[in-house]
Amino acid sequence: MKAGLALHTDKYQINMMYAHWMNGSHQTKAVFEAYFRKLPFGNGYAVFAGLERIVNYINDLRFSEEDIAYLAKQEEAYDAAFLEELRTFTFQGSIHAMKEGALVFANEPLIRVEGRIFETQLVETAILNFMNFQTLIATKASRIRQVASNDILLEFGTRRAQEADAAVWGARAAYISGFHATSNMLAGEQFGIPTKGTHAHSWVQTFRNEQEAFDIFAKVMPDQVTLLVDTYDTLASGVPNAIRTAKNLEAQGKKMNAIRLDSGDLAYLSIQARKMLDEAGLSYVKIVASNDLDENTILDLKAQGAKIDTWGVGTQLITAADQPALGGVYKLVERQVDGEMKPTIKISANPEKVSTPGKKEVYRIISKGSGKAIADYICFPEESMPPEGGKLKLFNPLHPYMRKNVRDFDAIKMLTPIFVDGKQVYDLPELQDIREYHNEQLGQFWPEYLRKLNPEIYRINLSEQVWDMKQRLVAEYMEEHVQEPGED
Numbered sequence: 001m002k003a004g005l006a007l008h009t010d011k012y013q014i015n016m017m018y019a020h021w022m023n024g025s026h027q028t029k030a031v032f033e034a035y036f037r038k039l040p041f042g043n044g045y046a047v048f049a050g051l052e053r054i055v056n057y058i059n060d061l062r063f064s065e066e067d068i069a070y071l072a073k074q075e076e077a078y079d080a081a082f083l084e085e086l087r088t089f090t091f092q093g094s095i096h097a098m099k100e101g102a103l104v105f106a107n108e109p110l111i112r113v114e115g116r117i118f119e120t121q122l123v124e125t126a127i128l129n130f131m132n133f134q135t136l137i138a139t140k141a142s143r144i145r146q147v148a149s150n151d152i153l154l155e156f157g158t159r160r161a162q163e164a165d166a167a168v169w170g171a172r173a174a175y176i177s178g179f180h181a182t183s184n185m186l187a188g189e190q191f192g193i194p195t196k197g198t199h200a201h202s203w204v205q206t207f208r209n210e211q212e213a214f215d216i217f218a219k220v221m222p223d224q225v226t227l228l229v230d231t232y233d234t235l236a237s238g239v240p241n242a243i244r245t246a247k248n249l250e251a252q253g254k255k256m257n258a259i260r261l262d263s264g265d266l267a268y269l270s271i272q273a274r275k276m277l278d279e280a281g282l283s284y285v286k287i288v289a290s291n292d293l294d295e296n297t298i299l300d301l302k303a304q305g306a307k308i309d310t311w312g313v314g315t316q317l318i319t320a321a322d323q324p325a326l327g328g329v330y331k332l333v334e335r336q337v338d339g340e341m342k343p344t345i346k347i348s349a350n351p352e353k354v355s356t357p358g359k360k361e362v363y364r365i366i367s368k369g370s371g372k373a374i375a376d377y378i379c380f381p382e383e384s385m386p387p388e389g390g391k392l393k394l395f396n397p398l399h400p401y402m403r404k405n406v407r408d409f410d411a412i413k414m415l416t417p418i419f420v421d422g423k424q425v426y427d428l429p430e431l432q433d434i435r436e437y438h439n440e441q442l443g444q445f446w447p448e449y450l451r452k453l454n455p456e457i458y459r460i461n462l463s464e465q466v467w468d469m470k471q472r473l474v475a476e477y478m479e480e481h482v483q484e485p486g487e488d
C-alpha cells in the first residue's frame with residue numbers, strides 16, 4: 001500500500017471540492033465538528049483516541065504525482081486547473097481536539113475543524129476513520145481494564161484484527177486505556193509499548209514430547225518463560241511437566257515466570273493449577289489465561305474465584321466484537337455568508353439527529369469541593385466562562401425539571417488547539433503521559449459513571465444561548481419549509 005493518505009477519502013469529498021472550485025466557492029470558510037451520538041457497549045463514557053494519527057495525516061496531506069494522475073483518469077473529467085490546485089494543496093486550516101485519553105461523551109464536539117470548505121471537506125473521511133476506530137478500541141479496553149482491577153492485561157489481537165493498521169493502532173489504543181503490553185512487535189517498535197510473548201501449541205507439537213518442549217524453551221529464556229500447558233491434558237501432563245521444568249530452573253538458581261491456560265474451564269483449571277504449583281513450592285509462578293476473553297468472561301471468572309494473574313485478550317478487544325463500529329459523524333456548524341460566519345443546522349425527522357449549530361467550546365465542570373466532574377457544558381466561544389456572578393445554570397431542555405445551579409467549580413476547556421492556520425501548535429505527548437492523563441481523567445469521575453453495567457448518565461448540557469440558537473434555526477426552517485394545511 002502506498003504511504004500517502006491524500007486519497008484516503010470518499011470520492012464525494014473530491015467531487016464536492018471540485019464543484020466548489022468550479023463554482024468559485026472553494027475558499028469559503030467553514031467550521032465542522034466531529035462527535036458521536038451514542039456511547040458504545042452501553043458504557044458510561046468513551047476514551048478519546050486517534051489524535052496522533054490525525055496529526056500525522058494532516059502534516060503529510062499532499063497529493064502526489066501518482067494521485068494527480070489517478071484523479072485525471074476519473075469519469076468526472078476534473079478540469080486540469082483543479083488538478084493543478086491539488087498539486088500544491090496543503091492543509092491551511094485550524095483544528096481543536098480533545099486530548100487522547102480524555103473521557104468523552106455523546107453529542108459533544110470531540111474535534112473541530114475550521115478552514116476553507118475545500119480542505120475541511122476533504123479531511124472528513126480520514127478524521128472519522130481514525131477517531132472512530134481508535135476511540136472504540138480504547139473504550140473497549142477501558143471496560144476490560146475496569147474488571148481486571150490490578151491484574152496484568154496483554155493485548156493479543158493482531159491475528160484477528162481487521163488488517164495491519166487496526167492491529168497496530170488498536171494495540172496503541174488498548175495501551176492508552178491501561179493494557180500493560182502487546183504481542184505486536186511493530187506496535188512495540190513504533191510506539192514504545194512493552195511487548196510480551198509466551199509460545200504457541202505448535203512449539204509443543206514440534207518436539208517428541210511436552211517435557212522436552214518445555215525444557216528447551218525454558219533453557220533459552222529462563223526468566224521470561226511462560227509455558228502453555230493445554231496442548232495435551234492440562235492437569236494430567238501440562239502442569240506437572242511445567243512444574244518439573246520450573247524445578248530444574250530452580251536448581252540452576254532461576255525462576256520460571258508463568259504457565260498459560262488457553263482452553264477448557266479456566267476457573268476450575270486455574271484453581272487446580274494454582275494448588276499444584278503452590279504445593280510444589282512454586283507460589284511465585286503466575287497463571288496467564290487466554291481464549292476469547294472479554295470484560296464479561298473476565299468478570300465472571302473472577303466471580304468464580306479463578307486464580308488468574310494475567311489476561312491475554314485478543315479477538316474480542318481488537319475487533320470490538322460486541323459493537324464493531326463507533327458512529328462518529330462530522331457536521332457543518334458554521335459557514336461564511338457575505339464575509340460573515342453564520343451558524344448552520346442539519347434538520348432531521350429524528351430529533352436526535354438534528355445538529356447543534358454554531359462553533360462551540362466544551363468545558364468540563366469540576367466541583368471545587370469534591371474534585372469530581374459534575375457535567376460537560378457546551379457554549380459558544382464568546383460566552384464568558386465562568387459566567388458573571390460565578391453561577392452556572394445547567395439545564396436539560398428535553399427534561400426541564402432537571403435544572404441545577406452550580407457554584408465553586410473549575411471549568412476546564414476540553415478542546416485544545418492542535419493546528420492553527422495549518423501549523424501544528426500542539427506537541428504530541430509521550431504515550432506514557434497519555435496513559436497518565438487517562439488515569440487522571442478516570443479519577444475525576446464518580447464510580448457510578450464508570451461502572452460497566454447500567455452506568456449513571458453523565459450530563460452534557462448546552463448553554464441557553466446555544467439552545468436558543470438551535471431553537472431559532474429549527475423554527476426558521478419550519479417557517480420556510482413546512483406548509484400549513486390548505487397552503488399551496
Ligand SMILES: Nc1ncnc2c1ncn2[C@@H]1O[C@H](COP(=O)(O)OP(=O)(O)OP(=O)(O)O)[C@@H](O)[C@H]1O
Nearest residue numbers: 262263264265266267268291292293297300301304
Ligand atoms: N469458568 C468459565 N466461566 C465462564 N466462561 C469460561 C470459563 N472457562 C472458559 N470460559 C470461556 O468460555 C469460552 C470457551 O470457548 P470454547 O468452548 O471454544 O473453548 P474450549 O472448550 O476451551 O475449546 P478450544 O480448545 O477450542 O479453545 C471461552 O470464551 C472462554 O474464555
Ligand SMILES: O=P(O)(O)OC[C@H]1O[C@H](OP(=O)(O)OP(=O)(O)O)[C@H](O)[C@@H]1O
Nearest residue numbers: 156262290291292293312313314315316
Ligand atoms: O482468543 P483471543 O482472545 O483472540 O486471544 C488470542 C488467541 O490466539 C491464540 O490462539 P490461536 O490463534 O492459536 O487459536 P486457538 O484459539 O485455537 O488456540 C492464543 O492461544 C489465544 O487463544
Ligand SMILES: O=C(O)c1cccnc1
Nearest residue numbers: 156183196197198199312
Ligand atoms: O504470546 C502469546 O501467548 C500470544 C500471542 C498472540 C496471540 N496469542 C497468544
